[in-house]
Amino acid sequence: MTPSARLSAAIEVLSDIETRRRPAPDALKDWGLAHRFAGSKDRAAIASLVYDCLRRRASSAHVMGEATPRAILLGALALARGQSRAEIAALCTGERFAPEALTAAEAKALDKLDLSKAPAAVAGDFPDWLSDDLAAAFGDEVVAEMTALSARAPIDIRVNTLKTERMRLVPELAHLHPELTPHAPTGLRFGHGDDGRGPTLQVTPEFLKGLFEIQDEGSQLVASMTGVGPDMQVVDLCAGGGGKTLELAALMDNSGQIYATDSDARRLAPIHDRLARAGARNVQVRTPKTRGDEPLADLADKIDLVLVDAPCTGVGTWRRNPDTKWRVRPGALDERMKEQDFVLARAAKLVKRGGRIAYVTCSVLPRENDERVKAFLASNPAFASVDPQEILALAPDTLSERDDLVSPGGYGIQLTPRRTGTDGFFLAIVERVK
Template sequence: MKPAARLQSTIEILHTVFEGQKPADTITTQYFKARRYAGSKDRRSINERVYRILRHRAKLAWMADQVSWEHEPRQLVLIDCLLQDEEVSALFTGDQYCPAPLHPKEENALAVLSEVNIEKAPDHVRFEYPEWLDTDLRASLRGHFEATLNALNTEAPLDLRVNGLHTDPSNVIDLLQQQNIDVTKGEYSPYCLRSSKKIKLAGLKVYKDGLVDIQDEGSQLIALLTEAKDCELVMDFCAGAGGKTLALAAEMNNQGMLYALDISPKRLFKMRPRLERAGATNVELHPIKSESDPWLKQFESRVERLLIDAPCSGVGAWRRSPESRWKMTSELLEDLIGRQERILETAAHMVKPGGRLIYATCSLLKRENEEQIEKFLTGHPDYHIKPMSDVWGDVLHTPSPFDGNFMSMRPDLHRSDGFFCAVLERKA
């Protein structure tokens, strides 16, 4: 594909992304499946530009405002080309498969934009976040505000989790190296392997054979800190696509019973091929209607480990899903916080005396994390928090990188997505 044709593809993909019906990675995958003529260099170039624009959408939109442009894909791509010092007139030619040629008004606007200083933009533009989140982000990140937000605007590495049911990390490293794929060990999880480059896992034998799966290191740690080994009854309350379910099954070595619950049957049952590939045989998939589903009453005071990977704002995952930050609203955040409280309330009665409730999010907001735990403990004196350093030492046998009661991972400090985890124990 010619460079100009790649630009046109970028514009087409962004139109679909901005409709907000599907995640950007799903859209790009489907786009290229329908266009087999696009080579690997074409796909890489288009993906890089699509995600660069999504990560810098606030800056590009702010610049568009300086010349009264709409925030449409064509306009944002034009500004991106300008910022990349590309010859815009040579790319917007109107030739076959290429963007339409520049209008005189566009040429004049680009001349004005070439003199704009982005450093004069307000913080929510420079650091790429919705303005309504400013107070929450500053209160939550404090002295790490700029460093964390800058890290959330970078490209995330690919983290793999070695399946403990099959093999050990060193064996997988050797197998990957045989296919010219270099990975390094994660810093915290003993099962984490990290690649700075994207890998087509679907075609690799180590993936087909269930030796590895995709899972961020922070997410791996949450499953490990659940300490499900040797437990008879474990529950993944908000299982989603099943990343933590798979990790829990491996920790349990297929012993005991592991229930994976979710309100979306479609999302939950998509886990089946992953379970089969991984060789996980102790998992029961069960859709629930809500956090107050009557089916849950049978588990009252029975569950040894109950993991709540709570629905949340997803602030900590902005590296991987940069478009998601613009879908969140203050009303949706309040609704999520209410759901988190209701899920915790239901879960509180299901954990057996002496058992543990593990609350986790991929958010960095205190209102979804520390403040939720504070409210829960105030209303449930039969629970107490387990200091993270104690749990970490018991499970991982290494010095804990976290002081105090919680695991709070940040991309700028831990090179993981942003994650929060609290371990609560019900008094025996």
């Protein structure tokens, strides 16, 4: 397919998403099935276009003066990809499978690209109903922070130190042009091409040997800042597929014991193969037998550290999942907050005196972060908040003196794309003192 034909296909997919109000992955899959002539590179390029449009949907519609799929695509080519009017016009000729030529109004809008009078939710490309929450998080910097959260994310990996070292892996992946992550000491970063595609790392021999895991640098950092160490008794309470479990095992150098569980047994399915591939031998998976079953009952008052990688809205991952920001609803936030309170209460039963709970979300919303910690402490007088400065002391040197990373409510640390070049992650630690 020509670049112009890919634009037309992206408009078609965007129309399907809008008309049928369906997730972008579903629309892209159906388009691919209906257009089998399109190769894998074409499908990937079209998906990249669609996701760039979703990243900048509100601002694109604003600068173009309308919210049609075509207008959003044209605006996104300029705002997300930095293409000039002339470059866009060269793709929109109306010939063969290309979109129709630019109108005079479209050409004028692309020359102007005026967001100066746009509301914050438009300029920052986020749902208007989250305006108060995000203003509470970022104040006057909300547009700058959310614009950074609308950009493409790089691909980060965590080198598995149970099997190799970062500088030993670099030459083995040299053909993919890795760079050292700015902060995480065991991370490597890979960029993407103009079409938005990054390297397919999961098929490399190094991945299949368990030498690395794909993991955002922010996720790597919060796990390393929990204070986990060798010979500890640790619970990963919301382990899911095991991403942070694997990192904890490496940080503990396969010593001590990690108990990995999740309220949904289906989410645990991938963890067994991943543990075997990584060579993690200090992990015991506890799968609930029935809904509501507590597979950790025998561990009450015995655990040094409980990691609560809490269910959340995922606002901090919008760079990677731009479709979700337009699909999340207030009811979902309310439900996540209830789940967060529940899992923190569950964690409290496991921690011994002097033990700690590390509360993590991939969110930037204070209601999911500081406010949940505050509510937990109010109802659990045996626990006290750990000073964020103590958490920062566990960070790499590049971050350890960054007072600007302390969260708005003062209970934890907030990472963001703008501040740290990572996804948005929150970490707070509470200690059982009685």
